[in-house]
Amino acid sequence: MPTARGYRLASCVLALATAAALSGCGARTGDEDTAPGAATIDTSGDTIKVGLLNSLSGTMAISEVTVRDAILLAIEEINADGGVLGKQIEPIGEDGASDWPTFAEKAGKLIQQDQVAAVFGCWTSASRKAVLPVFEQHGALLFYPVQYEGLEQSPNIFYTGATTNQQIVPALDYLREQGVASLYLVGSDYVFPRTANMIIEAYAEAHGIEILGEDYAPLGSTEFATIANKVEASGADAVFNTLNGDSNVSFFKEYDAAGLTADTMPVLSVSIAEEEVKGIGTQYLTGQLTSWNYYQTTESPANEAFVAAYQAKYGADRPTSDPMEAAYTSVHLWKEMVEEAGSFEVADVRAAADGITFDAPEGTVTVDGETQHLHKTNRIGRIEADGTIAEIWSSDQPIKPDPYLKEYDWAEGLAR
């Protein structure tokens, strides 16, 4: 004979089962709206739409507006050259507003409402992590143009900036060659600096470099007096800087105020390029180091054309930078991939990607089909008094992308 307790249990199970079934229904209906696993791309008109997703406001706008401008330049060039598969490219711009939920929302809008063939954009890793599930859920394609912390590989993203073994590891190699035996780590408090510093610590431990301190400031923070004092008191040989956005303005002002210079304690930055140098002020930056794959001063015929075209369009005082170059290159790579595939469909484009090359301003880049990253050359630069960055060291050869640092013994266990 069933007890009261038995009834309660049974009704609970029934309720749970019903709820599960209902939510299953909901999910299915949702998927039908968005066509499971494959984004609907609107190829009906004379134009093909692509999405531009950048922060045009907020703390990241200083950097991301320039990336959008470079993407627009590439689109203009391709359109003047006849477009892609006979269609002119129509850019649809959205403002991520330096706010990760906004990025996810706008990504969804571009994919579902505008039915774009690909999206170009994002800067911070936080924004990329926020849109990643959106692109995977809809089977859409993102081209991400900024160096990042690695340890990621999504079939729905092409990473055209550097991964760690193309930027941070060569930078550490360079510092070690210069006799740096101790480092102080300063970064913004979010995913890129924290992961980058985890990698730097693993490297340091394996190579006998002492980490004397590690400090994080909230994104957009402008109070750096204490951090500058701590760095000064540590007496480190150099500082590894992973601050993002205009926090760098305050940091370098305080660094200078604490009496620290590039001669006494150089700062190697991985998020400061020509555009930021202009904003921060060269009087605070002259002699400091950067690690990138491209500088405005990089010598190549493709770069001469790129810089000339960019400045003709936006003004002679506008510098070019690494993320801009990677963004510009990504549009051209997408065009090559689409033409190789003969289709705008994401699956076809991905299948055609391996080995696609482009004669980019930074030199020839090649798509690695397996990781969807690029083979890129690393360049260490020194910031000059006129705001340009001069290359002082280079890896000479493009470095094969290794986002999970599989080929580095010291990095074992990082990629869990």
Added chain:
Amino acid sequence: MTVILSQSFTGISIGAVLLLIALGLSLTFGQMGVINMAHGEFIMAGAYTTYVLQQHLTDAGTSLLLALPAAFAVAGALGVLLEWALIRRLYTRPLDTLLVTWGVSLLLQQLARDIFGAPNVQTRAPEWLTGRITLFGGEHPLTLSHARLFILTLALTAVVALTLTLRRTPLGRRIRAVVQHRELAEASGIATARVDRLTFFIGSGLAGVAGVALTLIGPIGPTMGTNIIIDAFLVVVVGGIGRLRGAVIAAFALGVLQAVVEYSTTVSLAKVAVLIAIVAFLQWRPQGISTVRTRSLA
């Protein structure tokens, strides 16, 4: 040893910034009972005034010095406009002023975005503010940056000027009279509406001066006010509503606490520690460090 000294200086300079921002707020919130959420945007207006002046005057030093009175006037005028258009209708409803001025702050942010563009901008610091004074030579000398010393001087000058205005001038006497008993003041022939407006002009103008100081520390952007307004409110509440002396003590105490905790831990932990300290302090002394009866909030 120099570490302690230099951290104390850092704390004092953080305090000076807080104080500059809280002074005007203390006047309008404390003396007048208006919770002005747009105060942060008056700071922004002062910062953009500096930026605009620098666009037109090549010499960074001249433009910075001119920016001080100009920012005071611009932010003060915005304050008077706000007082005249909205706040004077709400003097008996302090919580409503919070909502209304919050809306105004959003409006002003968007206005700044439309006029100056969304990306943040920077000003050049004049030559004489980029250097530093070095004391106690040796391996870790104590360095006091000119910019921070300038801000400290500015904050102390503002405190002295405001105190003298309130204590020694006829306007100051009228302000205090209105604060203590509006009806009686009015009956004695004081034009209270005019006094309200002047008080708001001074309070908002001080926010403009704080904005000029902030251009020496960080970038100028539409949201710079919101980032800092909460800290300023904390200073006013801890200091005791309506008292300048309390605000001065609170600003420097919070600045030093922030700097000390930050030095031994991290930036985020320091923020948490400061908030816990404030909550604990207000449990023990809900009225703040020092207070005076005002017509609305006491």
